[in-house]
Amino acid sequence: MYDLKDLLEYIDPAQLSYQEWCSVGMALKQEGYMASDWDSWSKADSRYKPGECFRKWGTFRNENGEAPVTGGTIVELAKRGGFSPSKGRDYALNWDSTISDDGDKIIDSGWLEDKEIVEPKNWNPIQELITYLETLFNSSENVGYVTTVYHGEDGRLSPQRGLWDRTAGQLIAELKKYNDIGAALGDYNPEAGAWIRFNPLDGEGIKNENVTDFRYALVESDKIPPARQNAIIRELELPVAALVYSGGKSVHAIVKIQADDYSEYRKRVEYLYKVCAKNGLQVDTQNKNPSRLSRMPGIMRKGHKQFLMGTNLGKKSWDEWAEWIDAVNDDLPNPEELSDVWDNIPPLADCLIDGVLRKGHKMLLAGPSKAGKSFALIELTIAVAEGTRWLGFKCAQGKVLYVNLELDRASCLHRFQDVYRALGIPAKNLRNIDIWNLRGKSVPMDKLAPKLIRRSEKKNYDVIIIDPIYKIITGDENSADQMANFCNQFDKICTELHAAVVYCHHHSKGAQGGKKSMDRASGSGVFARDPDALLDLTELEVTDNIREMLRGKAIIRGTEKALNEFVKDWQNDVGQDDRLSPTAMQEYAGSKLDFDQSSKMAEYVSTEIAREEHCTAWRIEGTLREFASFPPLDLWFDYPIHRPDSYEVLKDIQPDDGDPWIKRKQVFAKQQQKKGKETLDMYLDALEELMPEGTDSITIDELAEVTGKSKDRIRHDFKGSKRYPGRAKTLQKEGYKYVDGTPKEPAKVIRINPDNE
Known part of the structure; x- marks a missing residue:
């Protein structure tokens, strides 16, 4: 058995969520420890409040047959902090251990072994410098280097400006010709060594503006031993083009940055230095400029060699390395075998809204403007706070945070009072409602989420309602990847606070009746597919x-x-x-x-x-992940609340399909139907007048004169045409038939017996 108080040394309370902090207290109480043990450990958290642990301790009970939180919880949290069950306390992380912002280690410096630097025995300085130049430069690129020094005010030997007028190809040719660095580049001071610039220049100077390609950055530190620097550089798999020992207290890593311009260079170097610092390598930030000097290999310095330790180490490129760092730092759980949990599957979360939404899940309310979405969310807030029904759905009673992003404070508070009164619900549980008024102070969702989580960790909210989200959207709402990142913030809130998140969004432009409910929300389809429950309002x-x-x-x-x-x-x-x-x-x-x-x-x-x-009429349709869809729900928005259609007069109304072409076709068809009936009635009236009892036929000329129709049109109507195929059949059923004319006889309409023609 472990001493849980010892294991607490591996757990930083400041890194835990409120629920995890409570679980530690529950586990300590279950295993027989004292509240003072929990209190002493909790003091390391800036959120610590005196007396809170002792007040909370008395509320921890094993009731309703629920499985207690045991010491195993503390063991698992300690493992996450570096505890190794097989090794025990002797292998605790020391204070120099590096942990990423997300809590995952890239390098555990407590375990990392130094990688000694051994000077080469068969050293070939000329070839080392040639290899360095061939690795970093194209033959036509100008190279800056320094072999001359001066005495600074502190008495130290410092590099002068040096030269920059020759290309890598010219230097390599000189080195091969003379087989002597001094003869090719100029004599250097063996007490000071020599330097070289690792990015190509334009041949006009040695400033940042003279750099022609932001290809490399220098990683160098003299705050830890060179053997430790060497180990960290290699363990981090930095994309090193050339690794040079300085002959002194540092290793110089020429790291592939591969930036398109100076702006991107600066961002990548900042990120590079940040990763190095997090992993125990405090980089000298004075070396961050792209025109900076680095130690030249193949040189002697105070009796020690400045030599090339390797080329093209670690990852092949900046992009590959950055992706690898992201992968190492992910906070994803490990896969689990179904067989391990088959007999102990965790229970489903309780319902917050019966048949619609579970606690800890997400819901989107979508609809057009003037649908009363904000009022509906206030109604939901009240229903949860009071434990009543919302739009006919039973709600579990709980605590609500309503995040108001749109209304000024006074208007928002008046709305709550107005809705309470219109619903006729006694305001007995106002303490269950917190309102966070952020109009004029809202920030993008990726910035708001951590602020919201920090303020809510100890509030035990059951649901957080954010109204509306257009105020905090980051990026293009039509971009699937950007909106996926946006929606991920809701997941963080649900996960960290164990609370449901409900938010509303507007419809895209145009009528929506012809679309599926999940396709009506404006922007990317991510909005419809991300939430566990989507409720959509359509006007009737x-x-x-x-x-x-x-x-x-x-x-x-x-x-x-x-x-x-x-x-x-x-x-x-x-x-x-x-x-x-x-x-x-x-x-x-x-x-x-x-x-x-x-x-x-x-x-x-x-x-x-x-x-x-x-009153306006609305229909709510649901697309649900956890439950079967409910029948469409018809409502009246009777300002300021929604009420069910108790008279059931809306159920047969179909929403506007919104397709103007279809609507025009339908109108045209009705017009043609009406016009066709009028034409038929005209023919029948004319024939009845022209063919009294005993008359068997009339000429087309006579019919044309009475009706005003052309003879060709009459022939088409009586004989049938593609445009009016039913008109001829109707006339024949009424007992009339068209007969073509001959050279001796004109065309006629004759009377027939339709049954036995």
Whole structure:
């Protein structure tokens, strides 16, 4: 068995979420430790509050048969911090151990072995310098180097400006010709050594603006022994083009940066130095300029060799190395075998909204403007806080954080009060609602998420509602990858706080009825596919008949309100059928109320009618990941709340499909149908007039004169055409047939018997 107090040394409380911190306390209590043990360890966290551990300790109980949190939790957290069960305490991470921002180690400096630097025995300085030049430069590129020094104010030998007028190809040729570095590059001071610039120059100078290609950066440190520098550089797999021992206290790594310009060079060098620092290699930041000097291999310095330790080490390129660093630093869990958990599968999260959303999951409410989305989210806030229903769905009672990004503080607070009153719910649990007003202070979601998590860690929220998200979107909402990164912030909030996240977004432009509910939200399809529950609001176009029926209902409500106020036991005088009739109700009320009471009733009726006329109709459809989809839910937005369509008058309305071409085709078809019927009626009326009883035929000339139609048009209508194929059949059923003319006889319409022609 482990001493859990010893294992706590491996766990940094500042790196834990609130729930993990509580789990440590639960485990200590379960295993028989004292609250003071938990309190002493917790003091290392800046969030520590005196007395909180002791207050929380008393609430830890093993109830309802739930499995207790045991010491195994602390062991697992200690492993994450570097504890090795097989080695025990002697192998704890020391204070120099490097841990990434995400908690994953790139290099554990407590375990890293130094890599000694051994001077080469068969040293060939000329060939080393040639190899260096061939590795870093093209033959036509100018190289800057320094072999001359001066005495600085501190008495040290420092490099002068040097030369930059020769190419790598020229230097290599000189080295091969003379087989002597001094003869090729100039004599150097063996006490100081010599230097070389690792990026190509334009031949005009040695400043940053003279660099022609931002190809390499220098990683050099003299704060730790060279053997440790060598080990870290190689363990980090830096994309090193050339590694040179300085002959003194440092190793010089010429690292492939491969930047397109100076701006990108600076960003990559900052990132490179940051990674090195996190892993125990404190880089000399004075060397970050692209025109900086580095130690030249093949040179003697104070009796020691400046020599080439290797070329093209580590990863092949900057991109490959950066991807590798990201992979090492990921915070992904390891795969688990299903067989290991088959008999102990964790329970599903409890429902927050019955049949719609579980605790710790995500929900998106989408809809067009003026759908009352913000009011719907306030209604949801109240429903969770009070443990009531939302749009007909039962909600579990809990604590809510409402993040207001759009309204000023006063307007937001008034809305909550207005919605409470309109719902008719007593405000008994206002302590369950926190409002974070951020209008004018909102930041992009990737910056907001950590701030939100930090403020919420100890609040135990069951749901966090963010309204609306367009205020905090980062990037292009039509970009799938950018919106995936945006939506990942919601996952972080859910994971860190174990709370559901609910947010709303607007529809794309145009009518939406012809689209699937998950395709209506504006921007990338990620919005529809990311949440565990998507509820979509679509407006319904209310017909005049429905409005008239609702007007009648409003008259009845206003009348009943007056009768309730002025007439005692009026229900006993009015039958059930009459109570459904506006006319009958008003006639009864007129017989019972005096002038003043009737005036009051008129006010009530007028208010109810105005309310009904201003209501808009909506349909909610759900796309759910955890539950079967529910039947479409029809609602009225009766400002400031949504109410169910209790009269069920909306169920047969189809949302506007939004396709203007289809609508034009439908209108045209109706017009043609009407026009066709008018043409048929005209023919039949004309034929009845021209062919009285006993007349078997008339000429086309006669029919054309009466109808005003051309003879060709009459022939097409009576014989049939592609445009009007049904017209000829109808005329034949009525007993008329077209007969073509001959040289002796004109074309005619004759009377026939359709049944036995």
